[in-house]
Amino acid sequence: MGFPDRIERTIEIAHPPAKVWAALTTAEGLASWFGNQASIDLRPGGSAQLKWTEGHTADMRVERVEEPTVFGFTWHIYGLPEDDPRRTYVEFTLEQVGAATRLTVVESGFAQLSDDVHGKAHDGNTGGWASELAELVDYLDAA
Amino acid sequence: MPPDIEAIAEQVFAALADPSRRAILAVLATGGPVTATEIAARLPITRQAIAKHLALLADAGLVTAEPGERRRVRYRLRSAPMQVAAQFLAALARDWDGPLDALKDHLDKVPDKPASRRPGPS
Numbered sequence: 531m532g533f534p535d536r537i538e539r540t541i542e543i544a545h546p547p548a549k550v551w552a553a554l555t556t557a558e559g560l561a562s563w564f565g566n567q568a569s570i571d572l573r574p575g576g577s578a579q580l581k582w583t584e585g586h587t588a589d590m591r592v593e594r595v596e597e598p599t600v601f602g603f604t605w606h607i608y609g610l611p612e613d614d615p616r617r618t619y620v621e622f623t624l625e626q627v628g629a630a631t632r633l634t635v636v637e638s639g640f641a642q643l644s645d646d647v648h649g650k651a652h653d654g655n656t657g658g659w660a661s662e663l664a665e666l667v668d669y670l671d672a673a
Numbered sequence: 674m675p676p677d678i679e680a681i682a683e684q685v686f687a688a689l690a691d692p693s694r695r696a697i698l699a700v701l702a703t704g705g706p707v708t709a710t711e712i713a714a715r716l717p718i719t720r721q722a723i724a725k726h727l728a729l730l731a732d733a734g735l736v737t738a739e740p741g742e743r744r745r746v747r748y749r750l751r752s753a754p755m756q757v758a759a760q761f762l763a764a765l766a767r768d769w770d771g772p773l774d775a776l777k778d779h780l781d782k783v784p785d786k787p788a789s790r791r792p793g794p795s
Contacts, residue, residue: 609759
């Protein structure tokens with residue numbers, strides 16, 4: 531099946547890295563292509579937030595700031611409970627190619643496993659409840 | 674043996690591929706723990722079929738049976754495997770192509786501002 535852990539995209543942008551960097555790492559830049567509103571405290575450990583007019587919000591934590599080549603942040607995995615500690619890591623890498631920029635974005639960590647996935651409930655129940663359920667089937671068949 | 678995230682996701686998607694099991698899981702998700710009899714009252718599925726599906730779902734670790742007298746055993750959804758499936762879907766649903774296209778369009782509209790950078794080596 532192949533559980534996707536990592537997503538990667540590379541695009542060529544006909545502008546120098548400094549300009550791309552500003553679009554990725556300033557509130558003004560982020561709000562003009564990514565979200566509709568943005569705030570960012572550009573330092574490792576700093577907070578950033580994107581807001582969309584539809585009402586959706588994304589809270590990010592800045593992880594890497596190496597102007598103008600690497601910008602990394604983590605954010606929540608969509609679909610998991612708000613208090614789930616798992617986050618994916620997003621890293622933008624900017625590489626100058628002539629007057630242009632090769633921009634790569636890698637998002638990784640989708641396949642992290644939480645400790646409780648195969649907790650007691652699974653290990654303990656599989657055997658015991660199989661027999662209970664067999665009895666249940668008998669009971670229902672007789673009903 | 675370490676848990677196999679791919680095997681867990683496969684069990685969730687296999688369970689969801691069957692409309693009866695989907696309906697049973699939806700009942701458990703929306704209404705909380707219920708007995709097999711209560712599920713039978715809500716769905717157009719025979720009690721025998723419900724018992725069979727519950728056994729399969731319990732074996733896969735997707736539902737657990739709460740301890741209790743046999744007829745009153747209540748089944749509860751286990752959220753952990755569902756969250757694994759949600760992670761899989763999150764990866765498929767992540768759209769970087771759209772935002773990256775928007776980034777390109779944005780940069781084409783913004784004038785270059787070389788003056789904002791300090792001249793010469795720092």
